[in-house]
Amino acid sequence: MAVLYINNIKKSYGTDVVLDDVNLIINEGDKIGFVGRNGAGKTTLFKIIAGTLKQDEGEIILQKGKSLGYLSQNLDIDEDLTAFEEVMKVFSDVKQLEIRMREIEMELSNPNSDHEKLLKEYGRLQTEFEHRNGYSCESFAKGVLIGLGLLEEEVNKKLCYLSGGQKTRVALAKLLLKNPDVLLLDEPTNHLDLGGIAFLENFLKEYKGTVLIISHDRYFLDVITNRTVEVINGKVEDYSGNYSYFIKERKNRKEQRVKEYELKQKEIKRLEEMIERFRSFNREKSIKQAESKEKMLLRLEETLGEKPVVYEENVKISFDTKIKSGNDVLYIEGLSKAYGEKTLFNNINLMIRRGEKVALIGENGRGKSTLLKIIKGEVEADSGYIRLGRNVEIGYYDQEQKDLNPEKTILDEVWDEFPQKTVREIRNALAAFLFKGDDVFKQIKDLSGGEKCRLNLLKLMLKKSNFLLLDEPTNHLDILTREELEDALLEYDGTIFVISHDRYFLNKVVQRICELEENNIVEYLGNYDYYVAKKNASEEDIVINEEGKTKTQIEKEKKKLREQREKIKNIKNEIKKVEKEIEEKEIAISELEEELCREEVYTNPERAKEVNQRIIELKQELDECYEYWEQLNIMLEE
Structure with a gap:
């Protein structure tokens, strides 16, 4: 049964058409992934569905009596409240029931009260209270907050003292607890560690309502969704399967359209030849046949359109190395780091050799980014020893994009770092990363998150380092760019040490996963699926890094x-x-x-x-x- 109708939606900003005649029918229980390039209009469509943005034409029809919840970028939270108090606002009406029940209990002790009336009211209130899980709502709310990655002490902290990522988790928890009939989630896995993502996956699997998700997390989409909608060139394409199904079916559809286009071209050519031949006879009957064929030709040409593109224009990434490093690239022994009373990690050991592709994972706040900055020399460790191998040259990708100057243009940002290159070489490199024409004169501060990521990847590529330290390199990138980056890293002959929560990326690129714990690094000699299998296996099957450890340890x-x-x-x-x-x-x-x-x-x-x-x-x-x-x-x- 349909719960939401999206009819003929159009939206433009000036001459820029973002959405053009978008039509979709959303059924109850659907879990739909919305995919497409950055800037394709996915978030615009969600805002229109949620009613926070007005469309130019068309209508959104939500089934009568159904509720809709939207996780927007502008968080609707009160920063003077604690995280727990904020999410408990969802249950304010339930708490009012409890307050009234307590009042009745007190009134019943008064012999002059109307006991019969009070008991009837009490029974009605208690039934509703139990129906709405009044006894367990507080523990449920805490469970969702902790499941999404907040520490127990953070649950009772005022929101003004929490980070932007933590506030987003609180807003997500609040929305999940509201339990709307239609749930709109725009990049819900941002700011979640792997444990938080797993919790959200399990929550959404059990969710009885309809879920619409914008996400670049392909693993997440595969697990959750049963439909995929691609937003492309202002239109939408609907696919009746998850992300993996979409990738295969999308290619099939494009190839089929190319075949249909080529068949029409052949038919056009055949009709043109027939028209020319009929006209050459110069007889009344043949001229009428020619005119009939011309009408057919005109109708066919009107339906022809532009030639379909099987492969869309995408960035062209290729990582090379200037020099070859020694066999031992990184050696860490007894490394520790704390900030005040907060210990990030203590006495950790690690070795990475040339050509390895190693991932670093762990809970948020454990110090993964700090460890990369210590290796780079940007942050000093409290104790321990780090040694880089012979001829090791580090290339560092910062997820926060702090090394970009917001006041510079795109062209100047790259040229100032590589002054030995000609303007033509720089512009060719920029064009390979889809910065073309006058776009190269845009200021960094005016770029989207995805554009800044592409620019930093270009700078990293031009350095030709042999040891890449990558901190969440797929964040803010659209799916096509992520796949291009993955293919480039697979071809790279240097060494990679990467922090990532992108499980699809971890499955495809890395050969070893290191989980950072407070007093240890636990190693898993495989990709993400191998890591999950080992984590779920018995303790005897867990692969532990035994380098430098005695049998007693x-x-x-x-x-x-x-x-x-x-x-x-x-x-x-x-x-x-x-x-x-x-x-x-x-x-x-x-x-x-x-x-x-x-x-x-x-x-x-x-x-x-x-x-x-x-x-x-x-x-x-x-x-x-x-x-x-x-x-x-x-x-x-x-």
């Missing part, structure tokens, strides 16, 4: 893992025990509330007061049980 680590598993088992058993106690108390409360409704009880003030007091005591005990249950679940997640 390895056994201690295995013992620690066994103890951790035993701890988790004990917590799970305790949770079951508490859940049983919660169930028993809820049944007891329900029975006492039924007793209050009996005439022989509510007409007896002393007995009614006694029963009501016992209900209040049980509810206090129930609240304590829920708090304990919540603590146990938090311990389980740690």
Whole structure:
């Protein structure tokens, strides 16, 4: 059943047509990925659907009674509240029910109250409260915040003290908790670490409503979506499958259109030859036949259009090296770094050899970017030792684009760094990265996030370094550019050490994954799928970096893992025990509330007061049980 109709939507900015006659029918339960180049109009379409931007023509029809939620770039949050208080605003009406229930409980202790009326109201309120998960909404809200990557201490911090990425996670949590019928998510995996992305995936898999997602995370789209919509040249193309299906089907459709175009060209040529031949006979009958064929030719030419392009214009990336490095590229021993009381990592060891493509992953805030900056020499370690190998030349890609001068033009930014190159060489290089014509005179501050990424990749390519340190290189890049970058890195004969949350990238490019923990780097000798398989395997199967470790150290680590598993088992058993106690108390409360409704009880003030007091005591005990249950679940997640 259709939940949303998008009819004949048009949107222009001046002479720039962004959306042109867009039509889509969105069905209940659909999970649709929206893909396309940066600037194709995906976010514009979402804003129009959400009602935050007015279309020039057309209409958006949401099924009557359905709600819609949109994760926008402008976060609707109160920075004077804590993260928990902000998300609990979603349940404000539920909390009002609870407040009224407590008021009735107090009124029932008054013998002069209208007990029958109060108990009816109480029963109605309690039914609604339970239906809306009033008893578990607080623990659920905390669980979503922590699942999306906030630390427990950050949950109770005021939003004004949190980073932009943390605020985005709070806004996302708030939206998920609202549980709208139609959910619009624009790049929801930005600012999430791998654990947060996995949590969001599981949440959306179970989500009963309709989900529309703009994302460059191809792995995420493959897992979540059952339809893909490509926004291209102001139009939309609908595909009945996930991202991988879309890639195959898209190529098939383009090839089919080329074939149809070529067949029409052949038919046009045949008709032209027939017309010329009929006219050469110069007879009345043949002239009429020629005129008939000319009408056919005209109709065919009107439907011909431009020749379809199978392969779109894309950046052309190729990483080369000026000189070959020694075999040992990077050696790290006993490295530690902290900021105040916050320890990022302690006593870590790592070795990378020439030609390796190694990924560094770990929770947000663990210090991955800091480690790259220490290797580069930009940040000083607190202790430990780093050695770069012979002839190692570092090329560094900064996800924050801090090395770009916002006041310079694109041309000057590149030329100032490579003054030995001619204007023609610079402009040819820029053209290969889709900076053409007058675009090269744009100032850096006026560029989009994707354009800044392309410019930094170009500078990195021109340096011809043999050791690339890459910090989230696929962020802000459209899917086609990501694939070009991946292919270029696969062909690269140097060494790569990359931070990335792009699991598709990690699967395709890297050969070894290093997970940064506070006191260790754990290594997995494969791509992302291998890493996931090993993380889910038994402890005996986990590949641990044994370089520099004695057998005793390895056994201690295995013992620690066994103890951790035993701890988790004990917590799970305790949770079951508490859940049983919660169930028993809820049944007891329900029975006492039924007793209050009996005439022989509510007409007896002393007995009614006694029963009501016992209900209040049980509810206090129930609240304590829920708090304990919540603590146990938090311990389980740690």
